[in-house]
Amino acid sequence: MAGKVVxxxxxxxxxxxxxxxxxxxxxWAAWCRPCxxxxxxxxxxxxxxxxxxxxxxxxxxxxxxxxxxxxISAIPTMLVFxxxxxxxxxxxxxxxxxxxxxLMSL
Amino acid sequence: xxxxxxxxGMGPAGLQAAIHSSRKKAKTLVLGKMxxxxxxxxELENYLGxxxxxxxxxxxxxxxxxxSFGASLLQEDVISVEKAEGGFILRLESGKExxxxxLVFAPGISRKKLNIPGEKEFFxxxxxxxxxxxxxxxxEKPVAIIGEASEAASSAELMTHYxxxxxxxxxxLKANQxxxxxxxxxxxxxxxxxxxxxxxxxxxxxxELEDGTVLEVNGVFIELGSRSSADLAMDVxxxxxxxxxxxxxxxCGTGVEGVFACGDITGKPWQLARAxxxxxxxxxNAASYARSG
Numbered sequence: 001m002a003g004k005v006v007x008x009x010x011x012x013x014x015x016x017x018x019x020x021x022x023x024x025x026x027x028w029a030a031w032c033r034p035c036x037x038x039x040x041x042x043x044x045x046x047x048x049x050x051x052x053x054x055x056x057x058x059x060x061x062x063x064x065x066x067x068x069x070x071x072i073s074a075i076p077t078m079l080v081f082x083x084x085x086x087x088x089x090x091x092x093x094x095x096x097x098x099x100x101x102x103l104m105s106l
Numbered sequence: 107x108x109x110x111x112x113x114x115g116m117g118p119a120g121l122q123a124a125i126h127s128s129r130k131k132a133k134t135l136v137l138g139k140m141x142x143x144x145x146x147x148x149e150l151e152n153y154l155g156x157x158x159x160x161x162x163x164x165x166x167x168x169x170x171x172x173x174s175f176g177a178s179l180l181q182e183d184v185i186s187v188e189k190a191e192g193g194f195i196l197r198l199e200s201g202k203e204x205x206x207x208x209l210v211f212a213p214g215i216s217r218k219k220l221n222i223p224g225e226k227e228f229f230x231x232x233x234x235x236x237x238x239x240x241x242x243x244x245x246e247k248p249v250a251i252i253g254e255a256s257e258a259a260s261s262a263e264l265m266t267h268y269x270x271x272x273x274x275x276x277x278x279l280k281a282n283q284x285x286x287x288x289x290x291x292x293x294x295x296x297x298x299x300x301x302x303x304x305x306x307x308x309x310x311x312x313x314e315l316e317d318g319t320v321l322e323v324n325g326v327f328i329e330l331g332s333r334s335s336a337d338l339a340m341d342v343x344x345x346x347x348x349x350x351x352x353x354x355x356x357x358c359g360t361g362v363e364g365v366f367a368c369g370d371i372t373g374k375p376w377q378l379a380r381a382x383x384x385x386x387x388x389x390x391n392a393a394s395y396a397r398s399g
Contacts, residue, residue: 032239033340073243074230091230093348
């Protein structure tokens with residue numbers, strides 16, 4: 001699956017976080033317009049950071065467990081983990097370079 | 107109401123597009139609020155032939171010029187736009203509908219942030235700039251909507267379907283009465299004051315107003331101005347980039363048939379000269395498109 005955005009659910013989330021050194025999960029919903037603006041950027045990041053960062057997305061509408069667990073109250077929110085430990089999330093649509101720099105700095 | 111070309115935005119790009127479109131004998135309508143243009147409050151100093159003079163005067167004169175060629179100008183925000191047979195249907199804040207063969211996006215770049223203490227700190231922890239995105243997270247919780255124009259009115263109405271209590275904080279109301287009635291009729295509580303500080307601990311717990319009153323809320327939605335151009339563009343299938351810009355080709359086309367864009371919304375530099383140049387291109391091409399259909 002290298003280079004592709006992995007679609008996660010409440011039940012596959014933990015395993016994905018554990019099995020990648022650095023992880024970025026784009027939490028989105030179909031009715032969220034800014035999420036749709038961010039989606040192509042997330043796809044590009046998955047390709048560009050293949051082998052370095054596990055890039056995934058999670059539909060908050062269909063997976064309320066993760067949103068509640070991490071207290072998500074705005075989307076898009078990009079949850080970020082390193083070695084299974086949660087780092088500062090990125091909230092809102094951000095330029096690709098900013099997201100990439102942040103992930104590479106971890 | 108029918109038009110060949112409808113231009114969203116009454117700044118320099120939109121008015122120049124209107125001049126060129128109406129000179130080509132296309133039935134042209136310009137929508138928006140002139141005072142929302144970035145150049146409205148400014149003094150001009152780097153625009154060809156203008157050594158001084160105000161943005162306000164330039165726009166007023168441009169509006170008159172556009173009218174002289176037959177364009178109609180309507181000081182109203184657009185609430186939604188959709189594709190329809192033979193063009194597009196736009197719904198305005200007064201409830202009016204406009205059918206148009208071509209669209210030109212010239213809304214400029216609007217200010218979205220309020221810049222009050224706590225706003226940045228609690229973004230994603232109770233502060234939101236998108237009620238339609240985040241309404242679900244505030245079910246049965248009290249919220250405040252901040253903003254004076256149509257986007258705040260529409261968000262206040264929306265949140266009444268989710269939140270336990272909705273405060274609409276606006277010093278003055280600049281939304282159309284139709285929108286105000288809709289929000290207040292749905293149960294939003296109007297608070298005519300200025301927000302001062304977003305308060306909270308880990309998450310938002312309140313919104314302090316200029317008179318010291320604190321509204322106990324878990325969500326603060328900042329919804330300034332009119333509905334975002336990014337949203338309206340997406341209504342017709344144009345996807346903005348992460349900075350909210352619409353990419354255009356050299357004809358000022360957006361890649362979606364019949365949809366053109368010009369001015370600051372297409373990217374930097376955000377300069378009057380660029381806006382006017384692109385406005386001419388977009389206006390001419392939109393008129394040609396509409397009249398060929």
